[in-house]
Amino acid sequence: MPEALLDDLNPQQRRAVTAGDGQVLVLAGPGSGKTRVLTRRLAYLITERNIPGYGIIAVTFTNRAARVMEERVKDLIPNPLPEYQVDSIWLGTFHAMCARLLRRESNYLPYKSNFVIFDSDDQESLIKRAIRELNIDDKTHRPGAIHASISAAKNDLLLPEDMPVRTYRDEVVKRVYTRYQQMLAANNAVDFDDLLMVATRLLQEQPGVAERYARRFQHVLVDEFQDTNLAQYELLKQLCSYHKNIFVVGDEDQSIYRWRGADYRNVQRFESDFKGCEVILLEQNYRSTQNVLDAARQVIDRNRNRTPKHLFTARGTGGKLVQYTAVDDLAEAAYVVDTITQYLSSGRAKASDFAVMYRTNAQSRLIEEAMMHARLPYRLVGALRFYGRREVKDMIAFLRLVENPSDEVSLLRVIGVPPRGIGEKTITALQSAAFRAGSSMGEVLLDLGRRGEDSPHWAEMGRSAPVLADFGAMLSDWVALREQTSLVNLFDRIINDSGYEKYINDQTEEGNDRWDNIQELRRLAYDYLEKGLTEFLQNLALVSDQDTLPAESDQPSKAQQGAVTLLTLHAAKGLEFNQVFILGLDEGLLPHSRSRDDPEEMAEERRLFYVGMTRAKNQLYLVRSERRSNYGSWEYSEPSRFLADIDENLVISQGKRTSSRRETLFSDMRWSTTGVSTTNYKPQPRKVELPDTKYKPGMRVRSAAWGEGLVLESKVDSDGEETVDVHFESVGFKRVLASLANLVIIQ
């Protein structure tokens, strides 16, 4: 047995890793080595218990977690054993594992095995169409709200016909849900929730299928078990129903997806469903200082209905938490940037040591702007960073249409992109033609494209026929090309044939950005030359926000000292950072106002804060702001109730606790004027002048971001960091760090 497998584990971890057959529940506090236990357990099963990878399924919630596990397990398995033992494990997210299962078993289902996966935008637009088709008013019944109800039903494994009808709204939801499912089937598409619901119901309703998988999977392992919903829980029970070996790791205190149907009580349900299961508590924390842990515990201990835990660490007391109160949200951002800059210029920390966390994505904008202003490198996890961009979604829609011409959502998205003379009238005509022919718009288009005037649809379409046939011919070419050439060639042909480049790249800065995004997507396609279009599309649909983070093995690039990470509290789960800022500790934001009236929701806000706090290894900053601008007007708030739960001995307070009237007036004058604020943060390195600057006043320089400019002044601080003031022709005055800005001297 490789010593490394168990050597550096504490007794509880070791007990978990080497547990025998049966059911094991590992309650793992934050930073207690949960991932380590899971990966060692996998390696242990393969090397010591001789379980073939083929007989193991391990589920996670993000692709990133799956990837990290895979890499670490490969490192743990000694060389003589072939890597395929790891590759043959079913290792991935719930959604990816369900998709795999559904594609294999599609003959039992109303889908073809190359079904596409609709993301939330697609879902919403389909629901909207269903609502309109049923002549329901989409003002009183918002598509988003209906969507939420349908999603909740699916997470509870309810088909349309299972929906109880108590109110008029229930009835509306039921009708829309029914129609929506028909439309999905007609599009050969499933949505996120279907992946779980359909897979689970398939196993429940087809005992033969269930048995095949249950026999195959000798061991079932689950990460983040507290975030499972009913569908996922049932799925797991089906999968382990033969061998009855299930190993779950979770922490009730970190359950933060209630709104997605997750139920932390599944942890307790597990104990009662599997009487006599082994329960292992991991309480030693290897991440944070005791001060951070104590503060976090004071916050979480106010929740009821949980297994009490006593986290401890060998890492020492550590520094106190810092609580900062800013006058407004701009000052809040300035405080963060200011603090980080001070660390960086003193050389005591690198950018990747820091994370900035917030409750809502909207909060990221100000921070981003402040970061850019200060020339601090940052990376934004999630949000609309890439896959949500219009141009990316357009390209994906083209590709999906090639994969599956019946995909009406994608068809409607791109049929007029770029504009080609196809408008509402034409689309309606096309729709009814498809309806009459008992096929789909895509099929009609293809027919028009292939047979032209000979097509029975030609006359039907009147004077729209030529444009439709053109588009159909183009689509038909692509469909044929898909078989003959590589994914990247197909990609290029679509761009060329459709004239998409000219359409989005108007040579403005934004146009170039959009084009860059397309190129980035093209680069991603290279990874799927072997695997093909179907898998490319599936992975595009199932990427999560966290997946944009590099796995730990990918070190930050050589030149850069990494970047500050900006992310929501939700996206922060499972990660850790040396120094963590949590922003917006205000009533109404954290806890969020929508949770105010529901104790369960409030408890979840508390857990969310707890998750954020326990990400910090060494230093935790709790930041709030007395007012912030929201929808264009000021919103004032009280300090978050969570702040009051932390013992003041653990905290140093900075910033104005109460601002005097004069300060308020003053800041009004500073911030409320429209236009560019003159008081935006600017880094102020210590003014110890050293003679040798690389850039001298009067030099002309060029920067990648801003073009040409004139150096006004340059100084080097005691750490050898050179700060240059430049007047750029494009954007005017900027103060930049020479090491980051990469200025080229022109003359």
Place this chain on the structure above:
DNA sequence: CCACTCATTTTTTTT
């Protein structure tokens, strides 16, 4: 049919 203007609206978190 399309591009532009004006009015209306923003539901926290995400696979």
Place this chain on the structure above:
DNA sequence: AAATGAGTGG
């Protein structure tokens, strides 16, 4: 403040 959606003129 910004982004979407409806309505209008070309």
